[in-house]
Amino acid sequence: MTPFDFLSPQTLAEACHALAAAGRRPIAGGTDVIPQWRAGRFQAETLVDLSRVPGLSDVTLRDGEIAIGALSTYTELHASPVLRAHAPLLAEVSAMIGGAQTQNRGTIGGNIANASPAGDTLPPLLVLDAQVDLISAAGERSLALSAFLRGPGQTASEAHEIIRRVRFAPLPRGARSLFLRLGNRQGMVISVVSAAFVLQLDDHGRVEEARVALGAVAPTAIRCAEAEALLRGRPLDDDLIARAADAAVAAARPIDDVRASAAYRRHGVRVLVRRGLTQLSAPGGGEQ
């Protein structure tokens, strides 16, 4: 717990400038940064507080695209009419992360930057095909969330870069979506396995589009390309659901840790994928 200095930039340009120097790292809600600093796993000479930077906490739908400012808290995401209408699984997951205290401070940018394999917004953002916009004194760039996440706590961003927003297309009308989580209890829990789904079915119950993502069972949250390919174009019946669950289990690379064994997690993937797809196959299941 080495002491640090504290800077509070008032504009995005000031924040970029502040982070351009060595030994500086951003902080927003602090729900990950402070515990990691206390545990000696987070080093910085100076913390640059992003909370005063204006324009980083809006959720907008413009030109067929949803943009979520990185400083949006879970409380704000849960209340957002745009998300409830066009990406309901992200609004729902936001009410499941920590308790009210965490939801009032924790931000979506922080959940992405922390890059925990168990970060609960990450599977929903992966099935939404989210893009991450970064900004720094050197300029701006954008990359897919799937490319941004590199490993546990590891991302493609440089130390001087700020996550500015995350963007994705709204789910089409009639799309079905769902987030499920397996934990050691209901509240204040780090996921043992999590899963997010987006499905579109045609009038005959055939899968037109399928996206499946898993959390806490690999070095990062992952999409399950094999399960998705298997689902597309086929009628969503029990047999297909069982085969998709098998494919998802095959995509998982879980580890043993304090929360669960790898074997338990593999079993959990099968249960969650089967449960999720079964729920979504019901008439009107998870439909917008």
Next chain:
Amino acid sequence: MSQVTVTLTVNGQTQTITTDAHKTLLYLLRDDLGLYGTKDGCSEGECGACTVLMDGRPVNACLVLAGQAQGRTIITIEGLAGDGELHPLQRAFIRSGAVQCGFCTPGLVLSAVALLERQPDPTEAQIRQALTGNLCRCTGYTQIIAAIQAAAREVDHA
């Protein structure tokens, strides 16, 4: 050691404090202002013993840096009673036997205050949801939930 100077409003009083840059709001309240009602349980945002209201919303004071509290309005457990009269929730906690060791009580009461501001007549499920981030290890949640229900009835009929 680096310092920050912060102006914030605590329990209705606006104050300017210069303190260590790496200090959290929890220790600004305890060490700099002598408000020991806000407890340090886990220091990592799990237990809710340090819950205070910041701009009306419950937050873990152990995860807010002093500098981040600049310009904010904070209510601690000491700010609830007025003129020697306890807040209805404080009275309800006492009457319902919802206080045993008392360590979690300030945080629980403040979470309940925030809940009743938003939802004056909460269901039991809404109460449980609102208390997710507040751990009690001895009283038991049954009396705590009963206290909040009693306070909601009282405020409702006041």
